Structure formats: C-alpha cells, structure tokens
Amino acid sequence: MNLQNATIAILGSGTMGYGIAQVCASAGHRVQLFDVQASALERALKNIETLTAKAVEKGKLTAIDRLALLQRIQATTELQSIRADLIIEAVPELLALKQELFQTLEPLQSPGAVFATNTSSLSVTSIAQSLNRPERCIGLHFFNPAPLMKLVEVIAGEATDPALVAETMSFVHHLGKSPALVRDIPGFIVNRVARFYYLEALRIVHSGVANHESIDRLMEGIGFRMGPFRLMDLIGIDTNHSVTQAIYNSYFQEPRFRPNLVQQKKVEAGQWGVKTRKGFYDYPEDR
Numbered sequence: 001m002n003l004q005n006a007t008i009a010i011l012g013s014g015t016m017g018y019g020i021a022q023v024c025a026s027a028g029h030r031v032q033l034f035d036v037q038a039s040a041l042e043r044a045l046k047n048i049e050t051l052t053a054k055a056v057e058k059g060k061l062t063a064i065d066r067l068a069l070l071q072r073i074q075a076t077t078e079l080q081s082i083r084a085d086l087i088i089e090a091v092p093e094l095l096a097l098k099q100e101l102f103q104t105l106e107p108l109q110s111p112g113a114v115f116a117t118n119t120s121s122l123s124v125t126s127i128a129q130s131l132n133r134p135e136r137c138i139g140l141h142f143f144n145p146a147p148l149m150k151l152v153e154v155i156a157g158e159a160t161d162p163a164l165v166a167e168t169m170s171f172v173h174h175l176g177k178s179p180a181l182v183r184d185i186p187g188f189i190v191n192r193v194a195r196f197y198y199l200e201a202l203r204i205v206h207s208g209v210a211n212h213e214s215i216d217r218l219m220e221g222i223g224f225r226m227g228p229f230r231l232m233d234l235i236g237i238d239t240n241h242s243v244t245q246a247i248y249n250s251y252f253q254e255p256r257f258r259p260n261l262v263q264q265k266k267v268e269a270g271q272w273g274v275k276t277r278k279g280f281y282d283y284p285e286d287r
C-alpha cells in the first residue's frame with residue numbers, strides 16, 4: 001500500500017481532527033471527516049474555511065487551490081459510510097472508544113487498510129488489539145495546531161508491520177511534516193516530558209504560591225512560546241487531564257504523574273479552554 005495515494009477518513013472533528021483533515025486535504029488526499037455530532041462537523045468545516053482563507057490572504061495558497069482543498073473534504077455523521085485506505089482516529093482519549101470504532105470499521109474496509117491513532121498517551125499496542133489485523137495499526141501523533149506544527153510522532157505497536165512503519169514515515173514526509181519514530185511507552189516522548197510543565201505549574205497554583213497569569217508571564221518571559229495555562233487552554237483542559245490520567249495509570253500510579261485537582265475542577269465546570277470559550281482565560285466569540 002502506498003499511503004501517498006490513500007483515501008483518508010478522520011474520526012472525530014474536534015481540535016485535532018479538523019486540523020489533520022486540513023493537512024491531508026492540502027496534500028491532495030480525499031478526506032471523509034466523521035463525527036457523532038453534526039455541530040462539531042459544522043464547526044470543523046468553518047474552521048478549515050477560515051484558516052485556509054487566511055492562508056490565501058497571506059499568499060501561501062491560491063484561491064483555486066483553496067477551493068479544490070475544501071472540495072476534497074466530505075463531512076459525515078454516518079460511521080457505516082466510511083471507506084478509506086487510511087483511517088486516522090482523533091476521538092476523545094478513551095481506550096474503549098478508540099477500540100470500538102476500529103473494531104466496527106475493520107470489516108467494512110479492504111484488508112490492506114491502515115488504522116492510525118492520534119492518541120497522546122494510550123497504548124498503541126492495546127488499541128491494535130481490537131483489530132483482527134493488529135499489524136495494520138500504527139500511532140500517528142500530530143501536534144496542535146496540526147496545520148502548523150511540523151513534528152509528528154510515529155509509534156509502532158508490538159504487532160505493527162515494520163513495512164507499515166517505513167511507509168508511514170514516508171507518508172509523514174509527503175504531508176510536509178517531520179516524523180520521529182518513538183517507542184510505544186505511555187505519553188511517548190513529548191507528552192511524557194511535557195507532563196511536568198503542566199503538572200508543576202498546577203501544583204504551584206494549588207498551593208497558592210502564584211496564580212496562573214504570573215506563571216504564564218514568567219515562562220513566556222524566558223522564551224517558552226506559551227505558558228502552561230495558555231497551552232492547556234489551547235490543547236483542551238479536558239483532553240490534557242485525560243492524558244495525565246492515562247499516563248499516571250499506565251505508570252502504575254507513580255506520584256510524579258499524579259493528576260491535579262485544579263485541573264479536575266476546570267473539567268467538572270465545563271471550562272475546557274479555547275473550545276468552550278472559557279478555561280484559565282476567557283475567549284470571547286470575536287477573538
């Protein structure tokens with residue numbers, strides 16, 4: 001299978017799904033974008049339209065190419081209609097959900113179809129176990145925002161076919177991205193290291209030593225592009241919390257990865273960051 005000619009389906013059109021759809025469509029692929037919520041799909045298409053319009057304004061894309069890109073993306077709420085050579089899931093960080101979707105879709109695809117997961121922290125090996133052909137499953141971990149971030153972690157599960165690993169590395173180059181092959185450990189490399197950027201900042205706020213604005217100002221003041229709280233708002237506080245929980249549990253509840261109550265309260269309050277227009281900061285409609 002040459003993934004460079006693949007038809008692609010993206011499962012989940014949230015923060016990551018719509019960005020990955022844009023990346024794939026701009027590399028010439030036909031993309032089916034699936035979500036259970038029609039409103040999420042609407043928002044996703046609107047976001048892609050806005051981002052690509054900005055690219056035209058900046059002279060990075062022609063108006064004709066933009067139109068062709070948009071026409072390559074087809075949105076659907078019908079899971080049963082998904083037929084693709086490459087399926088990339090970007091649904092919430094829940095093992096059972098990811099496994100169930102792959103299990104449902106596998107019999108509907110051709111035997112060579114590839115099942116890729118954008119998980120940040122779950123075991124690619126475990127996700128692959130939901131398939132009759134686990135050798136066709138691989139981790140393809142994009143970063144947020146997907147159209148801008150060059151790095152993509154490629155994760156081989158225990159059963160992943162080595163030929164698929166090589167093919168996926170080439171595919172990431174073809175998307176104009178820079179792949180890094182990493183081992184299937186909880187959080188892989190980036191999310192394992194970055195955990196402490198978020199957790200230590202949350203611990204400081206929890207202990208009352210400093211507030212989130214001060215911490216962000218200090219970290220940005222020494223050159224980090226975004227302070228930890230602004231970054232959690234961008235990622236999605238709910239997603240970031242789920243990732244911490246998954247990493248904590250996967251490392252047998254090592255205390256250094258322990259999730260934080262400040263973050264949990266934000267999740268419970270539905271203040272999930274940019275996507276809900278309120279997180280540690282406020283995001284009015286016009287911003």
Ligand SMILES: NC(=O)c1ccc[n+]([C@@H]2O[C@H](COP(=O)([O-])OP(=O)(O)OC[C@H]3O[C@@H](n4cnc5c(N)ncnc54)[C@H](O)[C@@H]3O)[C@@H](O)[C@H]2O)c1
Pocket residue numbers: 011012013014015016017034035036037040089090091092093094097101118119120121141142143144234235236239243275
């Ligand atoms: N947010 C980030 O910065 C980031 C970065 C890299 C990887 N990831 C990973 O990407 C995945 C998605 O994260 P996100 O931040 O885009 O989440 P999100 O909450 O922004 O979006 C998830 C989308 O999935 C949809 N959904 C829920 N159940 C579904 C189902 N059964 N079938 C199809 N769609 C369904 C939701 O309606 C929503 O639109 C997670 O595994 C996360 O760990 C996130």
